[in-house]
Amino acid sequence: MLAGSAIALLVVLAALFGDWFSVHALGQDPHTLDYLVINQPPSGHHLLGTTGSGEDVLAQTIAGARGSLVVGLVSALISTALGILFGVCAGFFGGVADTVLNFITNLFIVMPVFALTLIVAGYLNNTGTMTIALIIGVFGWAGGARSLRAQTMSLRGRDHVQAMRMLGESRTRLVFSEVLPRLYPLISAMFLHAVIGGVLAEAGLAFLGVSSPNTISWGTMIQNAQNQNAIINGLWWWFLPPGFCIAALGTATGLINFGIDEIANPRLGAARRAAQQAVKAA
Amino acid sequence: MTDLKPDTETPVLEAVAATKHFAAGGATVRAVEEASVALHRGRIVALVGESGSGKTTVARLLARMYPVTGGEIRLDGSPVGRGHPDREYLRRVQLIFQDPFASLHPGKTVLHNLERPLRIHGHVRDRAEARARAAELLERVSLLPAKEFLDKLPHQLSGGQRQRVVIARALAVRPAVLLGDEPISMLDVSIRLDMLNLLTKLRDEEGLALLYITHDIASARYLCDDVQVMYAGQMVEGGPKEDVIQRPAHPYTQLLVDASPDPARDRAADGTADEDGTTLGEPPNLADPPSGCRFRPRCPHAMAVCAEAFPPRTELGGGHWAHCWLHADGSGVTTT
Amino acid sequence: MSSGTRRRAIAFARRLRFYVIAAWSAVTLNFLIPRLMPGDPAQAVVQQLEVKNGQNLPPQTVEAIRKLLGGVHENIAVQYWHYLGNLFTGNLGISTGNFPTRVTTLIGTALPWTMLLMGVSTVLAFLIGTGIGALCGWRPGTRTDSVLSPLSTFLAAVPYFWVALFALWLFAFRLGWFPLAGGHDPDADPSSPRYWLSVLHYGLLPALTIVFSSCGGWLLGMRNMTLTTTGEDFVLLARAKGLSNTRVLFRYAARNAMLPQLTGFALALGAIIAGSVLTETVFTYPGVGSLLKQAIDNRDYPLMQGILLFTTLAVLVANFLADSVYVLVDPRTRAQGGDAS
Amino acid sequence: MSVLLEAQGLCVDYLGGERSVRACAEVDLTLRRGEILGIAGESGSGKSTLITALTQLQRPPAAITAGRILLHRDDADGGGTVDLTAADEKRLRALRWREMSIVLQSAMDALNPVMRLSAQFADVLREHRRGITKEAVAARTAELLGMVGIPAERSGAYPHEMSGGMRQRATIALALACDPALVVMDEPTTAVDVVMQRQIMKQILGLRRRLGFAVVFVTHDLSLLLELADRIAIMYAGRIVEIGAARAIHDAPQHPYTRGLRDSFPPLHAPLSVLHGIPGTPPDPADPPPGCAFHPRCDRRLDACDRRLPRLGPVADGRGLAACLLHEHPEEAPVS
Amino acid sequence: ACGGPASATVPRSDTVSVLNKDTAIVRNFNPYSPSNHTGPMGRYIYEPPLWIPRLDPAKPQPWLASAFSWSRGGRELTLTLRKGVRFNDGSPLTLDDFVHSLDIPLKKPEFNTAGVTYTDVRATGPDTVVLTFDKPAYQDLYALGQLSVVSKRQLAGHDLATWNNPDPVGTGPGRIAAFTTNQVRIRLRRGYWGGDAFPTRNLKFPSASEDTAKLLLLDGDLDFASIAWPSGQTNFVDRDPAQNLYSPLPSGTIAMIAFNHTKAPWNDIHVRRALSMAIDRSAVSRTVASGQDPANLAGLAPEVYGSWLLPEYRRSQPLDVAGARRELAAGGWQIKGGNLVKDGRTHTVSMTSIADWPAYRIMSAATADQLRRHLGLNVNLQLQVGATFDSHYNSGTFDIQYRLYSSGTLYQFYNTLLDGQGMLPVGKIAASNQMRWKNADTDRLLAAMRVTDDPKLIASYAASLQKIFVEQLPVVPVLWECIWAVATRRYWTGWPTNRGIRHYFGFDAAAPEAILALKGLRRSTT
Numbered sequence A: 001m002l003a004g005s006a007i008a009l010l011v012v013l014a015a016l017f018g019d020w021f022s023v024h025a026l027g028q029d030p031h032t033l034d035y036l037v038i039n040q041p042p043s044g045h046h047l048l049g050t051t052g053s054g055e056d057v058l059a060q061t062i063a064g065a066r067g068s069l070v071v072g073l074v075s076a077l078i079s080t081a082l083g084i085l086f087g088v089c090a091g092f093f094g095g096v097a098d099t100v101l102n103f104i105t106n107l108f109i110v111m112p113v114f115a116l117t118l119i120v121a122g123y124l125n126n127t128g129t130m131t132i133a134l135i136i137g138v139f140g141w142a143g144g145a146r147s148l149r150a151q152t153m154s155l156r157g158r159d160h161v162q163a164m165r166m167l168g169e170s171r172t173r174l175v176f177s178e179v180l181p182r183l184y185p186l187i188s189a190m191f192l193h194a195v196i197g198g199v200l201a202e203a204g205l206a207f208l209g210v211s212s213p214n215t216i217s218w219g220t221m222i223q224n225a226q227n228q229n230a231i232i233n234g235l236w237w238w239f240l241p242p243g244f245c246i247a248a249l250g251t252a253t254g255l256i257n258f259g260i261d262e263i264a265n266p267r268l269g270a271a272r273r274a275a276q277q278a279v280k281a282a
Numbered sequence B: 001m002t003d004l005k006p007d008t009e010t011p012v013l014e015a016v017a018a019t020k021h022f023a024a025g026g027a028t029v030r031a032v033e034e035a036s037v038a039l040h041r042g043r044i045v046a047l048v049g050e051s052g053s054g055k056t057t058v059a060r061l062l063a064r065m066y067p068v069t070g071g072e073i074r075l076d077g078s079p080v081g082r083g084h085p086d087r088e089y090l091r092r093v094q095l096i097f098q099d100p101f102a103s104l105h106p107g108k109t110v111l112h113n114l115e116r117p118l119r120i121h122g123h124v125r126d127r128a129e130a131r132a133r134a135a136e137l138l139e140r141v142s143l144l145p146a147k148e149f150l151d152k153l154p155h156q157l158s159g160g161q162r163q164r165v166v167i168a169r170a171l172a173v174r175p176a177v178l179l180g181d182e183p184i185s186m187l188d189v190s191i192r193l194d195m196l197n198l199l200t201k202l203r204d205e206e207g208l209a210l211l212y213i214t215h216d217i218a219s220a221r222y223l224c225d226d227v228q229v230m231y232a233g234q235m236v237e238g239g240p241k242e243d244v245i246q247r248p249a250h251p252y253t254q255l256l257v258d259a260s261p262d263p264a265r266d267r268a269a270d271g272t273a274d275e276d277g278t279t280l281g282e283p284p285n286l287a288d289p290p291s292g293c294r295f296r297p298r299c300p301h302a303m304a305v306c307a308e309a310f311p312p313r314t315e316l317g318g319g320h321w322a323h324c325w326l327h328a329d330g331s332g333v334t335t336t
Numbered sequence C: 001m002s003s004g005t006r007r008r009a010i011a012f013a014r015r016l017r018f019y020v021i022a023a024w025s026a027v028t029l030n031f032l033i034p035r036l037m038p039g040d041p042a043q044a045v046v047q048q049l050e051v052k053n054g055q056n057l058p059p060q061t062v063e064a065i066r067k068l069l070g071g072v073h074e075n076i077a078v079q080y081w082h083y084l085g086n087l088f089t090g091n092l093g094i095s096t097g098n099f100p101t102r103v104t105t106l107i108g109t110a111l112p113w114t115m116l117l118m119g120v121s122t123v124l125a126f127l128i129g130t131g132i133g134a135l136c137g138w139r140p141g142t143r144t145d146s147v148l149s150p151l152s153t154f155l156a157a158v159p160y161f162w163v164a165l166f167a168l169w170l171f172a173f174r175l176g177w178f179p180l181a182g183g184h185d186p187d188a189d190p191s192s193p194r195y196w197l198s199v200l201h202y203g204l205l206p207a208l209t210i211v212f213s214s215c216g217g218w219l220l221g222m223r224n225m226t227l228t229t230t231g232e233d234f235v236l237l238a239r240a241k242g243l244s245n246t247r248v249l250f251r252y253a254a255r256n257a258m259l260p261q262l263t264g265f266a267l268a269l270g271a272i273i274a275g276s277v278l279t280e281t282v283f284t285y286p287g288v289g290s291l292l293k294q295a296i297d298n299r300d301y302p303l304m305q306g307i308l309l310f311t312t313l314a315v316l317v318a319n320f321l322a323d324s325v326y327v328l329v330d331p332r333t334r335a336q337g338g339d340a341s
Numbered sequence D: 001m002s003v004l005l006e007a008q009g010l011c012v013d014y015l016g017g018e019r020s021v022r023a024c025a026e027v028d029l030t031l032r033r034g035e036i037l038g039i040a041g042e043s044g045s046g047k048s049t050l051i052t053a054l055t056q057l058q059r060p061p062a063a064i065t066a067g068r069i070l071l072h073r074d075d076a077d078g079g080g081t082v083d084l085t086a087a088d089e090k091r092l093r094a095l096r097w098r099e100m101s102i103v104l105q106s107a108m109d110a111l112n113p114v115m116r117l118s119a120q121f122a123d124v125l126r127e128h129r130r131g132i133t134k135e136a137v138a139a140r141t142a143e144l145l146g147m148v149g150i151p152a153e154r155s156g157a158y159p160h161e162m163s164g165g166m167r168q169r170a171t172i173a174l175a176l177a178c179d180p181a182l183v184v185m186d187e188p189t190t191a192v193d194v195v196m197q198r199q200i201m202k203q204i205l206g207l208r209r210r211l212g213f214a215v216v217f218v219t220h221d222l223s224l225l226l227e228l229a230d231r232i233a234i235m236y237a238g239r240i241v242e243i244g245a246a247r248a249i250h251d252a253p254q255h256p257y258t259r260g261l262r263d264s265f266p267p268l269h270a271p272l273s274v275l276h277g278i279p280g281t282p283p284d285p286a287d288p289p290p291g292c293a294f295h296p297r298c299d300r301r302l303d304a305c306d307r308r309l310p311r312l313g314p315v316a317d318g319r320g321l322a323a324c325l326l327h328e329h330p331e332e333a334p335v336s
Numbered sequence E: 001a002c003g004g005p006a007s008a009t010v011p012r013s014d015t016v017s018v019l020n021k022d023t024a025i026v027r028n029f030n031p032y033s034p035s036n037h038t039g040p041m042g043r044y045i046y047e048p049p050l051w052i053p054r055l056d057p058a059k060p061q062p063w064l065a066s067a068f069s070w071s072r073g074g075r076e077l078t079l080t081l082r083k084g085v086r087f088n089d090g091s092p093l094t095l096d097d098f099v100h101s102l103d104i105p106l107k108k109p110e111f112n113t114a115g116v117t118y119t120d121v122r123a124t125g126p127d128t129v130v131l132t133f134d135k136p137a138y139q140d141l142y143a144l145g146q147l148s149v150v151s152k153r154q155l156a157g158h159d160l161a162t163w164n165n166p167d168p169v170g171t172g173p174g175r176i177a178a179f180t181t182n183q184v185r186i187r188l189r190r191g192y193w194g195g196d197a198f199p200t201r202n203l204k205f206p207s208a209s210e211d212t213a214k215l216l217l218l219d220g221d222l223d224f225a226s227i228a229w230p231s232g233q234t235n236f237v238d239r240d241p242a243q244n245l246y247s248p249l250p251s252g253t254i255a256m257i258a259f260n261h262t263k264a265p266w267n268d269i270h271v272r273r274a275l276s277m278a279i280d281r282s283a284v285s286r287t288v289a290s291g292q293d294p295a296n297l298a299g300l301a302p303e304v305y306g307s308w309l310l311p312e313y314r315r316s317q318p319l320d321v322a323g324a325r326r327e328l329a330a331g332g333w334q335i336k337g338g339n340l341v342k343d344g345r346t347h348t349v350s351m352t353s354i355a356d357w358p359a360y361r362i363m364s365a366a367t368a369d370q371l372r373r374h375l376g377l378n379v380n381l382q383l384q385v386g387a388t389f390d391s392h393y394n395s396g397t398f399d400i401q402y403r404l405y406s407s408g409t410l411y412q413f414y415n416t417l418l419d420g421q422g423m424l425p426v427g428k429i430a431a432s433n434q435m436r437w438k439n440a441d442t443d444r445l446l447a448a449m450r451v452t453d454d455p456k457l458i459a460s461y462a463a464s465l466q467k468i469f470v471e472q473l474p475v476v477p478v479l480w481e482c483i484w485a486v487a488t489r490r491y492w493t494g495w496p497t498n499r500g501i502r503h504y505f506g507f508d509a510a511a512p513e514a515i516l517a518l519k520g521l522r523r524s525t526t
């Protein structure tokens, strides 16, 4: 979990201060084309080499953190918000609201999300980062909503919620102060999952040619590298870093999720610790 | 202990022939059938019965967590509406849940738990006052030193302490009636008595009307003034506790009392029935209950009439009553 | 007993009702989405022709082509009505990108390939992932587990096409173990054994990449479920009974841990078509994914719609089957009658 | 009667790096054939831990860190003594269910929810009687279910299709499938009603009489044990603080904790008086008080109690064993 | 009909393997399909009446029509049907077939995918057909190079709107030998009217994405592909210079900056000139690294329009920063904060480019970078997906676009780009003059060019149009856009290169061209 948080933090830092860092510490602007150094392998000047149009790969990778993370975060925010809206409302209010919301949720679960995302994103004018994030988010909330609904339904019946209700607490306050806080582990796990899901979806869309062409993200980097045959031409320094970054971010969120899982489901944690003990003892 | 006659004043809270049916997957669960119970100021009524007999449902009907299917709930003698209870109602009637571990939000401090009801019902104006009031409440439930407990989280408290917080929280709204749904069954054996003593204290000092729901007849006898016995959604017997427990009139009450462990029971005397491999059968399925008296299929005294109708209430004297055809002729015989 | 049967019938009817409404909603959504999108398929076709000819087409030709490719001038309600009518007769229209080929023909040729490749590899990934996951969850902390579990987290996070591209380069190009593109040896006669062997050979690398990147997810899910289940009392009791480890694992722990996995599996099976775009693009595989990509590139509405519809219905059917199978596997759902979801 | 099982200096820890918890400390127990040994104690006192350790079913992070468990086998089974703590998995598997079986607290959780009852019986019968025919399995299953009063035709049911009491009885029947010499039961009646509890207790007593197995019966309900067990061990904070015949525990408890526990159960028929249970709360097993773990709650505490750990030893009048300084230095005992 | 088993026995060394860029191919050879995805191999099967050579589109050549002549002032065209032509099903090509083929676009305008403009078809003799036009149509011959001549007998009874024509019958040398979704095999028949001099009779078209095609080329599975390969020289040719060949072929297409002439500052010639002068085209060319050279001043590729091109326009615009600044000053423009300012009004520069093709991404980025470097202009570069990009172009809702432009004949080159007659207002979808260029001289010259077939007059109009183009700069040509030839000489040599191109080959080549190119191949001796 610690390692995961560290990696995630690094990515967030890169997203926040990456531009400044690239320009001032590395002396490289991710957007600058350098006609004289095209397809250069890593060197002292370009630590991770250059791309087919002479951009600094390291600076691009750092800048890509922002592009990818923005898509990941925004889409995750949207899908989590929708998930909460649909899942928690359906679970908490029950009745007709539940029937309707749950039906919509199930409908979205059976819709081919990636294909739809691809189609819609491919069609919208000017697929900016935000548009892509929006589409990914709008089509990706249903799974989360389903589990939130189940959890909320179980929480709604819990004694502490009923007890606060019996004290005269209003329904809104019950949702926000009794139910939601207990869903945080689930929600944060969902959110992290959605972040990496968004990053991966963005990369997949970019690979299929649907991307926000004006921003640098790890997805567009891979796409550019692929378009310009980085692998065939042996430009590993161009192809590998963005993929690794995505994988690292994914692993990081996975590890953080492990941690959250262990908090939410102590048995997993106990088993892990026991296993460590056993390994140590052996 | 006070010895007010139940009939001399209007009950604070009363269920009159309350009936509750649940719809569950196409079937109707007849959870409670024409159950009546009256709670009086300064008296404790115990409701005992097997699991699934409808005790919790009665308590929740009284708390208006869901509406009655039939009959009515009366507060201070006047019938209440069917919708969600308003704050006024909740200020008078409070419910305490069985599991103190589950009825406190794990992330909220004791203070928060006490402050909310104080605020909701407008008993305090500001934080400082809330804190002072909360401390007072903790003192009333003997959580001492009160100040130290205010900022603790539930997991820092033992089960008994948590249940005290739960009771204090209910008291914060200044109710007239406390409905305790098995309030001690999740607690450690050694601290249960303290809890019962606390409830007694509240009854005596604050004149609360209390409903005490339990499986455990012995604790009911220890705590309450009156006992009512439920079976499969029906009230089968009730009255002053010693009358009911020492001289049970209904065969089910007899079974219950016999089955309850008693440290003083002579083991050798019991041994004769050991070999008995047969069973009494199961409590009925409430989705499809037997006609008439629902105890009939398990009753050693079952008669033809038992299948025909639910027996009427027979007064056995001294406030002791039963619903059983054995007594319906008014003879008041106790069959043992 | 009769009340039980009735309950089950009611539950079944409820479930069926959900699927019917869901199918209708999906059909409608499929109708609407392309129409809500900006752009016009005829315009794209005309443009291509004009570039090819190096001159403008006469206006009456443009108009006629527009009409031919599903006139957009009709009122949307009329279009919807036609669309529904056509659906019932199994007519999904004519692909504009491959005019005048029927959409059903296109899907029909592509579908077996996708089913074969994606179906086999999804099932394989599920079996392998779930199997190893059960072992890892059964003996957490062993070397296998401490290597495989973090590795699966990593695998689940690696962009699939990135791995696939790399695998294509390494195994097919550098090492020459696998062909570079296609679904079968194009020079083999479809009735010959050589052809069928080549289908295997061509499918192997794409299948392996899918298994490689998707079994991690199954593994983690199963591992955690097994871990949780292993803590259950009935597993303890099974151990106390002196049953052999494998028996406890398979009959008690894994069998129960499997249940949530099954739902996921159904969804995955249904999502096969939608998920095939990336794979088939990387490996130039002649399946529905490639077709969808082509449809999008050509703004081929009827084809797109057809594929979406197919995909959605596939998920629905898979879910329905999963629901029904779930009822067989988990006796508890039988009593409750099951929820629609 | 001959000795069946001995635990000597048994320690069970929940490993957790720096914060290991000793849930059972230096437990010495002797169980004779055919005897019912009750173990009573509050929640968290280590009862379940002990019982799983005795049957070698402890799950990580629990580990036996000291002591031995000796199982003396009947001559009919080949005789000899096995140290269970040293036996490997294969050896243990051969002993499981044939020598010792277990009944867990919640039958709902203890039965595999996706297997029919008959399959769960068949599983164990096949495992321990290689080559048994299908018919024999069915017959034996019917016989076993019959013993606990479940009709044979219910054997095709899934666990969720049966009531709680039925499930609990089925697990008892299951425990008897291979005629074990020892059945350990972890609160087998806590989840069922008093009526059902009484019935199950009767069946256990009856079956024990017929089949002669020994029982270790764990519960927090001392009043129940007093009626059921031959001897009773009282656990507090992972240690056995007193062992004696059931009568002796009831009539003359030697350890202050035992006395407190006994007085925590209000009587059902005897005259009522105000009872107080035991003040305070059980200790945190991760951070037990020094000396005798009970001293913070003890009303007969001696000066040395917070320093010296009392050993389990015979009490003055020879009526069992107790671990209390009062008995190590009877002369210092304050008059109670 | 697909003659399966035989094909399997053809050795690789006797097959010409050419990339098919369609990754999901459909057995659809309907020659009237408006779709671009009707089996590209149709060009070995269907042939047009005339051949419009890509390298000199102004000089149509006889093909299935062995001769053609104008009458009635360009309102009537007489075609003479070639004798002795047989369809690949053995039946002879009759005048009836010929007329039928020419008549279909008239009867069914939706199948006029070639864009013919005649209004009547009439057989006037045993082997002559007369096409009638409304107005002088000297410049409309191009469409006759796009038309397929079909067998009336084969088409009979089929609805062209639903029929896939899986086994096409045409006059070309090819016949479908095997068809799978991965590959099409063509077998060249004997008895083709154009002669039997093919180096092999076996062609195959495996389908693959461009990325995979590169691997296939490196592996030698493909002989030829028409794909751009940035740094193809180092990464392909240099691996095996003896065998590998990468050549950008001239195509007459330019990559250019298009301006919206309805908007300031783009309607100011000084601004356009300044931009043109501030671009170091060779630097941009180096960045693309796929072999595209700087375009000349006229934007007319000498290989294609060489006979018209004025010698003084053969050079390309050099980088001239000082000149650019002078132009801006002359127009009263200043650059402040990266924007163009005149009379206190600030104009930001936003350029859009197409996102679909990676090379355009790079080119436009490099071009924008040039303007930034040399003029300090902050170019806000936006990439748009093709459909969006084009729809903005067509409706005139753009500022400047970096795009490619190609056209057939010289007349079409100017007519499509600049014809101001019937110019549509901004917001309406235009099929030509999308930049909304309004210039009376241009319109007059184009009108005059349309109605004459006098080569001298045409040459003078062409010179005047070039002059306008170079001096007024309605667009700024940047680089040549090419047709790419990637080939290996493992089995075959004689591929078209930019040094010795005679005929185009491959995916994008038109029908007669591909057949002629095939004839130019020789078996490799290595």
Ligand SMILES: Nc1ncnc2c1ncn2[C@@H]1O[C@H](COP(=O)(O)OP(=O)(O)OP(=O)(O)O)[C@@H](O)[C@H]1O
Pocket (backbone or CB within 6 Å): B022, B023, B024, B029, B030, B031, B049, B050, B051, B052, B053, B054, B055, B056, B057, B058, B286
């Ligand atoms: N919301 C509900 N929907 C359907 N059936 C219900 C519901 N609540 C309770 N029941 C049924 O009503 C009957 C009475 O339940 P209730 O909880 O009142 O019993 P109880 O006496 O409190 O039992 P316990 O001692 O186990 O708490 C049971 O059969 C139960 O299954």
Ligand SMILES: Nc1ncnc2c1ncn2[C@@H]1O[C@H](COP(=O)(O)OP(=O)(O)OP(=O)(O)O)[C@@H](O)[C@H]1O
Pocket (backbone or CB within 6 Å): A270, D014, D021, D023, D041, D042, D043, D044, D045, D046, D047, D048, D049, D050, D060, D061, D062, D220, D285
């Ligand atoms: N997995 C665990 N990890 C750490 N400590 C544990 C674990 N399980 C139990 N313990 C601790 O060990 C002690 C003994 O637990 P055990 O379950 O044996 O008690 P018990 O007497 O059976 O209680 P109950 O009556 O509640 O079942 C408890 O204090 C508990 O906190």
Ligand SMILES: [Mg+2]
Pocket (backbone or CB within 6 Å): B055, B056, B057, B181
């Ligand atoms: Mg209850």
Ligand SMILES: [Mg+2]
Pocket (backbone or CB within 6 Å): D047, D048, D049, D186
């Ligand atoms: Mg326990």
